[in-house]
Amino acid sequence: MSALTQPSTFTMRPIGVIRSPYTETSQIPKGPGAEHNAEGVLELLPEYEAGLKDIEGFSHLFVLWVFDRATGYDLVATPPVDPRPHGVFSTRSPRRPNPIGLTVVRLLGRDAYKLQVRGVDMLDGTPILDIKPYMSSIPAEELRRGWLVEAEERRRAAESTS
Numbered sequence: 001m002s003a004l005t006q007p008s009t010f011t012m013r014p015i016g017v018i019r020s021p022y023t024e025t026s027q028i029p030k031g032p033g034a035e036h037n038a039e040g041v042l043e044l045l046p047e048y049e050a051g052l053k054d055i056e057g058f059s060h061l062f063v064l065w066v067f068d069r070a071t072g073y074d075l076v077a078t079p080p081v082d083p084r085p086h087g088v089f090s091t092r093s094p095r096r097p098n099p100i101g102l103t104v105v106r107l108l109g110r111d112a113y114k115l116q117v118r119g120v121d122m123l124d125g126t127p128i129l130d131i132k133p134y135m136s137s138i139p140a141e142e143l144r145r146g147w148l149v150e151a152e153e154r155r156r157a158a159e160s161t162s
Contacts, residue, residue: 014127015051016044016113018065020120025069025094028121030080039108040120042128049113060106060134061117066127067099082151090146101126104134 019041022028029035042063044052055061076085077093088096105117115131 012129014045014066014129015048015131016042016128018063018120018122018124018126018128019043020122020124020126022120022123025123028123036103036119036121038120039116039118040105040122040124042105042115042117042131044113044115044128044131046113052110052113052115055107055115055131055133056110058107058133060104061115062132062134063101063103063105063117063122063128064130064132065101065103065122066129067094067096067101068127069123070094070096070099073097073099079151081155082147084147084151086147100129 021038021040042061073088073095074093075088075097077088077091077095078085079091079093094101101122103119103121105119108116108118110116
């Protein structure tokens, strides 16, 4: 059976919420050079506490979450760092066909079913779908950053002429 003939919907339940200093999207740093140093808490539902066993051994975590306040989607988006439009799948736009977010955070500590983290870029109360340890076997010299490289070069050139 091909993927196109699979059911068109499925249900996910949040495993918790993000406690973040951000209450409005305008407060979240965006674009190249944006530093995500805000601290927050991944507050899981107490019933999932056993799933955190041994997580303290990891320095960073992937957090899968829902853009629960985004409505609709656009297949082409213009990110804040580049005036040129790009396909939504080559951006971090919240207006996606499936409004799923992915963030890498630094794990600072654990208190029962709560994880203290740094690097949040989500709104307070955002639903968490999953947490996974960050592991990458891709050497840094093999990573490519697509259109962002050009956008950053244009921004630096513009700043040096100002």
